[in-house]
Amino acid sequence: MEGGSRDRVHGSLDMASVSDNVMKFFRSSSNQTVGKAIPQKLTRRSSGIGEISRLLNSQEALCVLDMGATSANNIRFFTGKGHKNYSEDLLRSSLDPALRIQDSKGNTVVDSKKFLDENLVYANAQFDVVLCWNLPDYLEESLVKPTIDRLWSVMKPGGYLLTFFHTRDAGPDSICYRYHVTGSDMLEMQEVKFAPPGRPASDKQSPRLQRVFNNRHIENLFRDFASIKFFLARDAIREVLVVR
Amino acid sequence: MDAPQTGEFAHIGKSVVIKGELSGSEDLYVDGNVEGNIELRNHSLTVGPNGNVKANVTAKAVVIQGKLDGTVNASDRVELRKSAVVTGDVTTQRIAIEEGAFLKGKVDIQKEAGKAAGLASS
Numbered sequence: 001m002e003g004g005s006r007d008r009v010h011g012s013l014d015m016a017s018v019s020d021n022v023m024k025f026f027r028s029s030s031n032q033t034v035g036k037a038i039p040q041k042l043t044r045r046s047s048g049i050g051e052i053s054r055l056l057n058s059q060e061a062l063c064v065l066d067m068g069a070t071s072a073n074n075i076r077f078f079t080g081k082g083h084k085n086y087s088e089d090l091l092r093s094s095l096d097p098a099l100r101i102q103d104s105k106g107n108t109v110v111d112s113k114k115f116l117d118e119n120l121v122y123a124n125a126q127f128d129v130v131l132c133w134n135l136p137d138y139l140e141e142s143l144v145k146p147t148i149d150r151l152w153s154v155m156k157p158g159g160y161l162l163t164f165f166h167t168r169d170a171g172p173d174s175i176c177y178r179y180h181v182t183g184s185d186m187l188e189m190q191e192v193k194f195a196p197p198g199r200p201a202s203d204k205q206s207p208r209l210q211r212v213f214n215n216r217h218i219e220n221l222f223r224d225f226a227s228i229k230f231f232l233a234r235d236a237i238r239e240v241l242v243v244r
Numbered sequence: 245m246d247a248p249q250t251g252e253f254a255h256i257g258k259s260v261v262i263k264g265e266l267s268g269s270e271d272l273y274v275d276g277n278v279e280g281n282i283e284l285r286n287h288s289l290t291v292g293p294n295g296n297v298k299a300n301v302t303a304k305a306v307v308i309q310g311k312l313d314g315t316v317n318a319s320d321r322v323e324l325r326k327s328a329v330v331t332g333d334v335t336t337q338r339i340a341i342e343e344g345a346f347l348k349g350k351v352d353i354q355k356e357a358g359k360a361a362g363l364a365s366s
Contacts, residue, residue, distance in 0.1 A: 069346075070341060070346055071341075075339065084350060084351075084352060086351075087347045087350075087351065088348050092346065
């Protein structure tokens with residue numbers, strides 16, 4: 001991890017209440033509401049999706065795991081090509097207050113064992129394609145490595161995993177996007193907002209960027225995988241395509 | 245979607261709790277708690293915004309505004325409204341998912357012979 005985001009993350013671990021602890025994952029203040037604003041949608045060309053599209057077009061009945069927010073676009077894109085689509089919004093699941101426990105020092109921490117007991121529960125070598133999107137940048141730190149290890153188990157050898165990482169140029173207020181596949185190498189980006197636990201549905205806030213990985217950290221994160229390929233883009237995002 | 249008029253649907257209100265097998269030959273609106281299995285075959289199930297269903301569902305059409313935990317097998321269509329929270333696999337010919345709906349599970353679009361599968365978002 002780089003920069004001040006680590007201090008910010010670790011500095012908030014001594015917060016007493018579960019709800020306060022959960023709030024560290026959100027970017028904006030509690031008074032900020034979405035109201036009736038029209039969600040902004042941007043597009044970006046994706047080399048990673050381009051490679052995955054070539055795989056999807058060349059084979060039949062692949063199993064695809066989409067770990068972003070539920071997207072009708074993505075379900076249509078994958079099932080329309082005859083593949084099986086699994087949806088699991090892991091970022092949202094990770095914010096479940098029931099996962100917060102007290103450690104021996106009284107700090108509120110995330111129970112990674114319980115998290116993996118309840119999420120990513122699939123047979124070994126089930127998936128041909130996993131779309132992580134920007135999950136590692138926003139996931140609670142204690143969950144990142146166990147999640148990647150679990151993904152290694154549920155992916156088939158030779159399977160593709162696509163994930164996005166912010167570069168150092170990205171500030172802590174970088175917008176968290178969900179990604180809709182709209183073409184063979186095209187994504188539509190839409191800002192993600194959740195209502196934190198205990199808040200009204202109208203009080204939606206953006207998740208906060210938890211850290212910025214450098215290339216070495218990314219390579220370490222995926223060291224058990226067969227290969228890793230980086231795609232640089234003009235925005236402050238690196239696309240990473242990993243082969244199991 | 246407002247709750248349907250009583251008479252159009254069999255209606256399970258939000259204070260009702262049912263555990264067991266539920267089957268019928270008319271449309272069903274569930275705004276309460278149901279635990280078990282629901283089988284409607286040629287009719288529709290609507291889970292209202294207060295509905296909490298822990299059941300495997302077989303119906304012609306399934307519309308979910310509340311919470312459903314179980315597999316959904318709809319011979320025609322499934323609609324997940326913006327407040328829907330669904331955990332389980334969905335098998336259907338057509339599915340519509342509103343912005344904000346949550347789905348954790350597999351979507352299997354089954355094509356009817358002679359027709360292309362459709363899938364729409366609102």
